Every structure is written in structure tokens, then in C-alpha cells.
Amino acid sequence: MGKIKKILRWMVVLFFSSTILSVIVYRFLPVYITPLMVIRCIQQAGRGESITLHHHWVSLDEISPHMPVAVMASEDQRFLLHHGFDYNAIEKAAVHNLNGGKKRGASTISQQTAKNVFLWPGRSWVRKGFETYFTFLIELMWSKQRIMEVYLNSIEMGDGIYGVDAVAEYHFDKKAKDLFRGECALIAASLPNPLKMDSGHPSAYMRKRQREIEHEMLFVPAFPEEGEDVNPGTVVGGAYKHR
Numbered sequence: 001m002g003k004i005k006k007i008l009r010w011m012v013v014l015f016f017s018s019t020i021l022s023v024i025v026y027r028f029l030p031v032y033i034t035p036l037m038v039i040r041c042i043q044q045a046g047r048g049e050s051i052t053l054h055h056h057w058v059s060l061d062e063i064s065p066h067m068p069v070a071v072m073a074s075e076d077q078r079f080l081l082h083h084g085f086d087y088n089a090i091e092k093a094a095v096h097n098l099n100g101g102k103k104r105g106a107s108t109i110s111q112q113t114a115k116n117v118f119l120w121p122g123r124s125w126v127r128k129g130f131e132t133y134f135t136f137l138i139e140l141m142w143s144k145q146r147i148m149e150v151y152l153n154s155i156e157m158g159d160g161i162y163g164v165d166a167v168a169e170y171h172f173d174k175k176a177k178d179l180f181r182g183e184c185a186l187i188a189a190s191l192p193n194p195l196k197m198d199s200g201h202p203s204a205y206m207r208k209r210q211r212e213i214e215h216e217m218l219f220v221p222a223f224p225e226e227g228e229d230v231n232p233g234t235v236v237g238g239a240y241k242h243r
Contacts, residue, residue: 019118023137026117027146030057034154035120037162044160052160054170060149063164064179067187068148068223073216074188074209076109079148080221084110084139085132111135113151145226152176156194157187171200185213 032055041051060068072079078086086108107115114134119127138147157167164187165176172183179187183199189209190197197206 019134020137022118023134023141026150027142031117031150031154032057034116034162035118036116036156039120040156040160053162054160054166055153055162056165056169057153057163058165058176060145060152063149063152063176064184065223066181066184066217067152067164067176067179069217069220070181070184070188070213071109071148071152071191072223073185073220074213075107075112075191077216077220079109080144080224082108082110084108084135108135109151110139110147112155113147114138116154116156117150143226145224148223155191157190158194158198158200161194167199171198181217182210182214185217186210188213 037053037055041053044051076086078088111131114137115121115127115131118134119130142150153163153165156162157164158171161167161170164179167187168174168176168179168183171187172179186202186206187199189202189206190199197203199206202210
């Protein structure tokens with residue numbers, strides 16, 4: 001019994017030390033590969049397809065300033081205000097789901113970043129528990145700018161396409177820093193299901209979402225630079241107001 005306890009104790013120590021170390025390392029180093037990228041490549045090979053992986057790491061200052069605003073408008077409007085979890089959104093999603101509507105999630109950009117970089121896709125309670133743990137760690141150890149930078153570089157944005165610079169090249173024939181406001185909104189519109197919603201060949205529904213996101217961008221603050229506080233009077237395209 002004592003030996004089992006000792007093994008379990010070392011397993012716990014190893015888990016916490018390795019996970020905290022990995023979060024510290026990724027605070028400074030680019031994330032070139034994620035579990036989802038590996039899984040998608042395995043799935044492609046399993047279907048007999050050629051393995052496709054387009055991913056270019058670029059720093060946040062090499063990405064259009066409209067892109068962070070677009071994903072905040074679409075995915076997480078309180079990103080600059082919360083500490084990883086938007087409890088208002090969670091409550092609203094829970095009420096909506098209990099009323100029998102189409103299932104709605106409330107994952108923040110921080111939670112999606114934790115999932116993309118450190119975990120596997122899925123909806124189990126175990127994975128959700130790990131997601132909560134890693135979200136807490138990155139919010140504690142990373143700045144909002146670093147979280148956004150990793151998010152925009154690691155998120156799936158098309159079939160075999162990961163990150164904003166890759167989708168800018170393959171869908172718009174340009175660099176991430178040259179994306180227009182409407183193109184950023186269109187990319188953001190694809191994020192709920194980038195394998196079915198192609199920002200390079202948008203459907204009528206995606207065009208509608210693009211217009212909605214562009215409107216919401218009027219009420220989202222311009223993304224601050226590293227070390228800069230959120231300025232409620234600074235906006236991209238309109239008048240910012242707290243929500």
C-alpha cells in the first residue's frame with residue numbers, strides 16, 4: 001500500500017511539474033504543432049488522403065489589428081475583462097440549453113487556446129476538467145496578448161489550415177497583416193465549424209454572419225499592445241461601450 005501511495009505521489013508531482021513547465025515554455029516559444037494537428041493528419045492518412053498541414057507562426061504584430069477584434073466580436077466579447085471564464089455567458093448558455101434550444105457553448109478564447117494547445121478534441125468531463133486547469137494556468141502566466149497570439153496561430157481555420165497567416169495565404173492570397181476588416185470578420189464567421197464553413201468560398205449564411213460580426217466589431221475595443229491597458233475610448237470602427 002505504501003509503495004502505491006509513493007507512486008501516486010510521484011505521478012501527481014510529475015503531472016503538475018510537467019504541465020506548469022510546458023505552460024511557462026509556451027509563454028515564450030512559438031507553438032509549431034498541436035494535438036489537433038496531429039489527430040487531423042492521422043485522420044487524413046486513415047482515409048487514404050495525402051497529409052495536408054498548412055501552418056505558419058507569426059507574431060501578433062504581423063497580424064491585421066482587425067483580426068483580434070473580429071474573433072472577440074464573434075467568440076468572446078468580454079475577453080479583455082474576464083480571467084478565463086465568462087460566467088455571464090455560461091449562465092446564459094445553461095438557461096438556453098435547459099429550455100431545449102440548439103446546444104450553445106460558452107467557451108472563452110482562453111479556454112479554446114488551452115484546449116487547442118494542450119489537449120485533444122472532445123466533450124468528456126475529464127477533458128473539460130483538464131481544460132479548466134490549463135485555462136487557469138495560462139491566464140495566470142500569460143498576458144492577454146500572448147493568449148490571443150497563440151490562439152490566432154493555433155486555431156483550425158480550414159481543412160488542414162491552422163492559424164491566421166495560413167488561412168490568409170490559402171483563402172485570400174495575402175499575408176495575415178494585410179487582411180481587410182471584412183476578411184477578418186469572414187474568417188471569424190467560419191470558426192464554429194471551419195471544416196464545413198469555408199472562408200475562401202463563403203455561403204450565404206457565412207456572409208450574413210460576416211455582416212453581423214462586422215457590426216459587433218463596432219462595440220469591441222481595439223486590441224491593446226503588450227503592457228497597455230484597455231482604453232474604453234479606443235475602438236476599431238465605432239464607439240465602444242461596455243457590455
